[in-house]
Amino acid sequence: xxxxxxxxxxxxxxxxxxxxxxxxxxxxxxxxxxxxxxxxxxxxxxxxxxxxxxxxxxxxxxxxxxxxxxxxxxxxxxxxxxxxxxxx
Numbered sequence: 849x850x851x852x853x854x855x856x857x858x859x860x861x862x863x864x865x866x867x868x869x870x871x872x873x874x875x876x877x878x879x880x881x882x883x884x885x886x887x888x889x890x891x892x893x894x895x896x897x898x899x900x901x902x903x904x905x906x907x908x909x910x911x912x913x914x915x916x917x918x919x920x921x922x923x924x925x926x927x928x929x930x931x932x933x934x935x936x
Contacts, residue, residue: 870898892918
């Protein structure tokens with residue numbers, strides 16, 4: 849059954865992390881240039897990241913990005929956050 853396969857059975861091997869980052873991307877569907885393979889393409893138009901501390905439930909200022917090069921800006925943001933985490 850799919851439900852049994854999807855269950856995580858090794859809970860004892862999990863470890864707590866101090867922060868959780870929730871991300872939501874917004875996209876536009878545009879007509880595909882290759883009509884044989886797909887009808888439309890997903891074009892990212894923005895994202896929002898929200899970082900939450902699992903230690904004291906602190907919610908940090910969200911990061912909102914709209915416009916061109918959204919995916920590159922997302923990865924820049926995540927790598928910057930990683931550097932901040934590593935300093936703590």
